Structure formats: structure tokens, C-alpha cells
Amino acid sequence: MTGTNFPIVLDERIIEDFRQKGFVKTDSSLTSAELIEYAGAVDTEVAIRTAxxxxxxxxxxxxxxxxxxCMRLWETSEAVRALSCHPGLAGMAAQLLGVNSVRLWQDxxxxxxxxxxxxxxxxxETFWPVGKAPLVSAWIPFDAVTPENGAMAYVPGSHRAGSLRTVDITHQSEPYDILRDPKLRGAQPQWMNVDPGSIVWHDGFTVHQASANRSDSTRxxxxxxxxxxxxxxxxxxPCFPLDREAIELGESLRGTGLPVLWPPSQTLPAPPRIIGEKSGPQQRPQ
Ligand SMILES: O=C(O)CCC(=O)C(=O)O
Known part of the structure; x- marks a missing residue:
């Protein structure tokens, strides 16, 4: 692993912003050298999976x-594993969630x-059978992103509305528009421009969307x-990472497929097995 030292101690204002709004951007979270290395590793793995x-x-x-x-790249690429299991990023996730320890749910x-x-x-988080467990996503662009090429927009404070109806993101004609849910009280999504190296973090219950890509490059x-x-x-x-570890109703998370990333170990976690999982929709409740 190259680049960023850890632990990265987040400014209290960043953590407070995340608590209030349900999302926050952290600038310069990865160095240019890390970005080049990780982007190349992910490109390679996506090319293999989609060949x-x-x-x-x-x-x-x-x-x-x-x-x-393409999901769970950490399981098939050692080079991507260094990003998915990056201790600096996992430590930031733990600080944002206000917990002592976090696991990898998915990459x-x-x-x-x-x-x-x-x-x-x-x-x-409504896709997954983990209730209201503290959960945060790191959204890491490898190139500059604006609403022109697929930026994300987040509804400030929407995480406080808790679990709304599950959206079927696989269909264009989804009749329920979560942005009009009365529990959001008319709050409007906020578009975020992001430069490479910066990361946007969002809570598991923050309502978010991304724009179409009207540029001629892949976002x-x-x-x-x-x-x-x-x-x-x-x-x-049914839920892949839980079913694979045979985690029953009421049991807490465990297993090599859901490795603890913070506090970090001396070495990167070993993947459960090479699964070569194909691209596909996020696992959703049935
Ligand atoms: O990047 C996108 O288009 C969507 C990302 C998203 O929904 C997520 O990271 O939870």
C-alpha cells in the first residue's frame, strides 16, 4: 500500500456535518499516487469481469x-483489495459512524x-436485512465528476427520515418517487462536484441519486x-454476504467475507474464496 498515512483524524466539523446532513465530502483523502494505482487496478478487474x-x-x-x-472486487484482485481494505478509509468510516469498529459490507x-x-x-440500507445498523458508503471517483457526467445528489437530512419505501432501481417506471415522500418534507437533493482524491460519504439511509452521463467518457x-x-x-x-457466512436471523455479523477493517490488522484480510461474481443488480429484499 502506498500513500496516505493513517489514522486520518477527521475534523469534528466534518463529523458533525455528516451527522446533520447524512453526507459529507472529505477532500484529498487519497494521494495522486494511490489514485493512479487503484484506478488502474479497478479498470483491470472491470475489464476482466466484463470481457x-x-x-x-x-x-x-x-x-x-x-x-x-462489478461487485466484491477485493475478493478477486489483490491490487483492489488494498483500496477496499484501506485502513485510513476504514478509520474515517468508523469516525463518521461514531463506532469503534467497522467491517466491509461490500465494494x-x-x-x-x-x-x-x-x-x-x-x-x-433498505436493500439489506440489517435494520438500522450504522452503515456508510464511500463514493470514490477516479475522475472529476459534475452533473454533466454522473455526479451524485444527496437529500440533506433524509437519513433522519429512517427507512422509507424500498425503491426498485432496476426499472425506469418505478411508480414510487422517493424524492416526493412526505417524510422528506420537500427537501431537495444537493448536487456534488467531486475532484479525484476526494470522497463523498453517505449514510445508509440518505436518499441519493446520480445524473446521466452526457459526456463522452466513462464515469x-x-x-x-x-x-x-x-x-x-x-x-x-436472501442476502449474499450474510447467507454465504450462514448468519442466521438475530445473529451478529462474522466471517471472512465480512472482514473487520477497523481497527486494522497488520496484513490485508484474506478473501473467503475466489468467487468471480459477475456484474448484477444489488441484492434486494424479495
Ligand atoms: O454512482 C452511482 O451512479 C450510484 C451510486 C450509489 O447509489 C451508491 O453508491 O449507493
């Missing part, structure tokens, strides 16, 4: 038109192709989702 897919954007499903999604590349459609507004983003280590399974829905 057999020759479809044009227009031939893809609505969901796939929002982005190429993923979200590459929005030129012409790629918007990402429908949604909350993340390359990597996300890492951290969850409080003591979180429990509270619903029986």
Missing part, C-alpha cells in the same frame, strides 16, 4: 444502463458509460460500504 459482454448500451437492461456494476465498481442513464433516487467510480462490526441480521431475506 465477454459485447453489448451496446441500448441493448442493456434499464438497470445496466445506469452503470456497469463495487460503478462505471457509468457515455450516454448512461441516471441512477434512480433511493436509500441503500469511473468505486464505492466501499462499511457497517458497524456488531450489526445483526434482522430479516430473513
Amino acid at each position: 465477454a459482454d459485447q453489448r451496446d448500451l441500448s441493448e442493456k437492461s434499464t438497470y445496466e444502463q445506469s452503470f456497469i456494476q 463495487q465498481a460503478l462505471y457509468k458509460e457515455p450516454g448512461g442513464r441516471e441512477t434512480t433516487a433511493h436509500q441503500d 469511473r467510480v468505486f464505492t466501499i460500504v462499511y457497517i458497524a462490526s456488531e450489526a445483526r441480521r434482522v430479516k430473513p431475506w
Whole structure:
């Protein structure tokens, strides 16, 4: 691993901003050297995972038109593992959540192709059977992002509304528009321009969306989702990382597929096994 020293101690104002608004940007969180190394590693892994897919954007499903999604890259690429399990970032996640320890819930590349459609507004944590466990996503662009090429927008304070209806982000004709949910009291999404090296963090219940990519380059983003280590399974829905570890209803998280990243170990965690999981929709309740 190169670059950033850790622990990175976050300014109290950053943590307070995150608590109030449910999202916050941290500038210069990765060095240029780290970014080059990690972007190259993720590009390589996405290329391997998608090599057999020759479809044009227009031939893809609505969901796939929002982005190429490749998940759990840490399990198949040692080079990406250094990013997904980066102790500095995991320490920042723990500080934002106000917990002593976090695990990796998932990592993923979200590459929005030129012409790629918007990402429908949604909350993340309603997809997963972990109740209201402290959970935060790090949204890490490898290139400068603006509303022109797939920026994210977050509804300030929406995390305080708790669990709203689950949005079916796989269909364009989703009848429920979470942005009009009365519990949001008319709060409007705030668009975020992000420079490479900066990260935007959002709470598991923050309502967010991304714009379409109207540029002629792919918007390359990597996300890492951290969850409080003591979180429990509270619903029986099928859920890949929990089912793989045979975590039953009511049990707390454990297992090599959900490694503790903070406090960090001397070495990067070993993946459970090489799964070579294909791109696909996020796992959602049934
Ligand atoms: O990058 C996108 O288009 C969507 C990202 C997202 O929904 C997330 O990181 O939770």
C-alpha cells in the first residue's frame, strides 16, 4: 500500500456535518499516487469481469444502463483489495459512524458509460436485512465528476427520515418517487462536484441519486460500504454476504467475507474464496 498515512483524524466539523446532513465530502483523502494505482487496478478487474459482454448500451437492461456494476472486487484482485481494505478509509468510516469498529459490507465498481442513464433516487440500507445498523458508503471517483457526467445528489437530512419505501432501481417506471415522500418534507437533493482524491460519504439511509452521463467518457467510480462490526441480521431475506457466512436471523455479523477493517490488522484480510461474481443488480429484499 502506498500513500496516505493513517489514522486520518477527521475534523469534528466534518463529523458533525455528516451527522446533520447524512453526507459529507472529505477532500484529498487519497494521494495522486494511490489514485493512479487503484484506478488502474479497478479498470483491470472491470475489464476482466466484463470481457465477454459485447453489448451496446441500448441493448442493456434499464438497470445496466445506469452503470456497469462489478461487485466484491477485493475478493478477486489483490491490487483492489488494498483500496477496499484501506485502513485510513476504514478509520474515517468508523469516525463518521461514531463506532469503534467497522467491517466491509461490500465494494463495487460503478462505471457509468457515455450516454448512461441516471441512477434512480433511493436509500441503500433498505436493500439489506440489517435494520438500522450504522452503515456508510464511500463514493470514490477516479475522475472529476459534475452533473454533466454522473455526479451524485444527496437529500440533506433524509437519513433522519429512517427507512422509507424500498425503491426498485432496476426499472425506469418505478411508480414510487422517493424524492416526493412526505417524510422528506420537500427537501431537495444537493448536487456534488467531486475532484479525484476526494470522497463523498453517505449514510445508509440518505436518499441519493446520480445524473446521466452526457459526456463522452466513462464515469469511473468505486464505492466501499462499511457497517458497524456488531450489526445483526434482522430479516430473513436472501442476502449474499450474510447467507454465504450462514448468519442466521438475530445473529451478529462474522466471517471472512465480512472482514473487520477497523481497527486494522497488520496484513490485508484474506478473501473467503475466489468467487468471480459477475456484474448484477444489488441484492434486494424479495
Ligand atoms: O454512482 C452511482 O451512479 C450510484 C451510486 C450509489 O447509489 C451508491 O453508491 O449507493
